[in-house]
Amino acid sequence: MNKQSIFLVGPMGAGKSTVGRILAEKLGYEFIDSDHEIEARTGVTIPVIFDIEGEGGFRARESAVIDDITQLPGLVLATGGGAVLSADNRRHLAARGFVVYLRSTVPALVQRTKNDRNRPLLQTDNPEAVIAHLLTERGPLYEEVADLIVDTQQASVFRVVRHIQDQLVREGVVA
Numbered sequence: 001m002n003k004q005s006i007f008l009v010g011p012m013g014a015g016k017s018t019v020g021r022i023l024a025e026k027l028g029y030e031f032i033d034s035d036h037e038i039e040a041r042t043g044v045t046i047p048v049i050f051d052i053e054g055e056g057g058f059r060a061r062e063s064a065v066i067d068d069i070t071q072l073p074g075l076v077l078a079t080g081g082g083a084v085l086s087a088d089n090r091r092h093l094a095a096r097g098f099v100v101y102l103r104s105t106v107p108a109l110v111q112r113t114k115n116d117r118n119r120p121l122l123q124t125d126n127p128e129a130v131i132a133h134l135l136t137e138r139g140p141l142y143e144e145v146a147d148l149i150v151d152t153q154q155a156s157v158f159r160v161v162r163h164i165q166d167q168l169v170r171e172g173v174v175a
């Protein structure tokens with residue numbers, strides 16, 4: 001039987017990359033991070049892609065990666081925070097695997113992203129306002145595709161991983 005893949009969605013700083021890597025290890029699944037896959041395919045960083053091609057260019061590359069990766073069984077995919085903006089991406093994510101929305105609050109997301117300069121959309125004087133705005137816009141889209149929602153603001157990375165694992169067993173997604 002093909003193993004169903006697990007797709008992590010949620011805002012910047014929710015922990016998709018961090019949680020996803022550990023979850024994959026625990027399940028014995030391959031781990032793919034769509035942001036890293038885009039960087040590997042282009043040979044440049046995400047800020048450079050935004051500089052040269054704009055957000056639209058980045059989103060086209062992101063959609064190509066999501067379409068490819070979501071067709072593979074038995075992996076954990078950490079998506080980029082804006083992956084759900086595309087209706088095609090949402091359709092592929094919802095139809096091809098088990099989607100986990102890592103939810104968090106604005107203060108926790110601000111705290112977790114403040115020392116990282118690799119997120120072009122947060123290179124602003126007021127990252128808190130940007131994060132709040134993005135959450136308002138994208139929150140319903142994360143919810144739309146989610147099979148499971150996990151609140152992460154109060155929980156350690158390991159507790160989040162453990163909770164997801166328990167739910168995957170309960171739902172019969174993994175043995």
Ligand SMILES: Nc1ncnc2c1ncn2[C@@H]1O[C@H](COP(=O)(O)OP(=O)(O)OP(=O)(O)O)[C@@H](O)[C@H]1O
Nearest residue numbers: 011012013014015016017018080081112155156157
């Ligand atoms: N539950 C948690 N508790 C405390 N810190 C966390 C938690 N989850 C993630 N972090 C920390 O927050 C930071 C951002 O996490 P991460 O890069 O995994 O987010 P992301 O969801 O992949 O963001 P992006 O969409 O920008 O790729 C990291 O330093 C990570 O260690």
Ligand SMILES: O=C(O)C1=C[C@@H](O)[C@@H](O)[C@H](O)C1
Nearest residue numbers: 012035046080081082119120
């Ligand atoms: O929330 C977003 O729009 C983004 C999140 C990151 O994962 C990267 O995909 C990129 O920085 C854009």
Ligand SMILES: [Mg+2]
Nearest residue numbers: 016017035078
């Ligand atoms: Mg990430």
